[in-house]
Amino acid sequence: MSRLSIRGIEKTFPGRRRAAPTRALEPTDLEVRDNDFITILGPSGCGKSTLLRVVAGLETPTAGTVTLDGRPVTRPGPDRGMVFQSYTLFPWLSVRDNVCFGLRERGVPRAEQLAIADRYLAQVGLKGFENHQPSQLSGGMQQRTALARALANDPGVLLLDEPFGALDHQTRELMQELLLGIWEQHRKTVLFVTHDIDEAIFMASRVVVMSARPGRIKCDIAIDLPHPRSYKVKTSAAFAAYKERLTEEIRVETIKTLNMEA
Ligand SMILES: Nc1ncnc2c1ncn2[C@@H]1O[C@H](COP(=O)(O)OP(=O)(O)O)[C@@H](O)[C@H]1O
Numbered sequence: 001m002s003r004l005s006i007r008g009i010e011k012t013f014p015g016r017r018r019a020a021p022t023r024a025l026e027p028t029d030l031e032v033r034d035n036d037f038i039t040i041l042g043p044s045g046c047g048k049s050t051l052l053r054v055v056a057g058l059e060t061p062t063a064g065t066v067t068l069d070g071r072p073v074t075r076p077g078p079d080r081g082m083v084f085q086s087y088t089l090f091p092w093l094s095v096r097d098n099v100c101f102g103l104r105e106r107g108v109p110r111a112e113q114l115a116i117a118d119r120y121l122a123q124v125g126l127k128g129f130e131n132h133q134p135s136q137l138s139g140g141m142q143q144r145t146a147l148a149r150a151l152a153n154d155p156g157v158l159l160l161d162e163p164f165g166a167l168d169h170q171t172r173e174l175m176q177e178l179l180l181g182i183w184e185q186h187r188k189t190v191l192f193v194t195h196d197i198d199e200a201i202f203m204a205s206r207v208v209v210m211s212a213r214p215g216r217i218k219c220d221i222a223i224d225l226p227h228p229r230s231y232k233v234k235t236s237a238a239f240a241a242y243k244e245r246l247t248e249e250i251r252v253e254t255i256k257t258l259n260m261e262a
């Protein structure tokens with residue numbers, strides 16, 4: 001089981017020197033059920049990364065609590081795997097050793113580490129690249145390595161912050177299918193931040209839209225598209241209807257962010 005409760009989370013960053021403090025999150029509540037795939041959409045700067053970092057235990061909230069299966073989250077842990085937009089592999093380690101990293105930290109025997117690493121690397125299509133260095137890989141391959149590294153610890157929860165944001169469009173679509181396929185197989189609880197509406201709808205069981213900063217949850221829409229989902233669903237009428245609604249919701253918030261008239 002991996003049930004996340006986000007209750008009354010607020011975050012204000014203190015201002016440096018004479019700068020005013022930044023209120024990043026208003027009191028925010030979100031119940032994430034076991035096996036939910038939630039995508040979080042919102043304008044730039046609305047607090048999406050802050051929310052994810054609080055859930056990861058990388059940021060302490062100003063108020064509120066996050067619990068995972070009833071236990072309060074206070075620091076990062078192997079029960080929550082993270083993938084960020086920027087490539088965060090250890091450049092001095094091979095692809096395989098990057099994936100083994102968390103397993104080694106937890107004292108898993110070496111032979112078992114290697115077996116697990118190679119299994120996940122095969123799953124993300126990197127068989128044959130185990131001994132490469134990250135610098136020898138394309139961006140998409142580096143993010144697949146990061147995904148394998150997050151999955152190798154078998155976390156109940158995956159926290160993904162615009163993980164495909166730096167990839168070209170075609171690679172990005174294939175990565176979405178890859179991640180969705182993994183989720184359909186392993187049924188992890190996923191929180192996935194993006195500002196791409198198609199990406200948000202395609203993978204999600206629920207799309208959550210955040211308001212302009214200070215962020216709060218503005219709407220929460222169940223995505224009732226059948227599984228297994230293929231890219232073909234993106235041209236369906238149901239998909240278009242979700243897209244129309246979400247485009248409108250985001251547009252209003254983006255206009256606020258830009259201080260323009262609606
Ligand atoms: N460590 C920090 N110190 C001060 N301000 C921060 C810090 N991290 C984020 N912020 C501010 O909080 C707001 C929300 O940021 P962020 O969560 O990164 O937004 P998003 O991911 O939605 O683009 C922004 O105004 C940002 O400048």
Ligand SMILES: [Mg+2]
Pocket residue numbers: 048049050
């Ligand atoms: Mg962000």
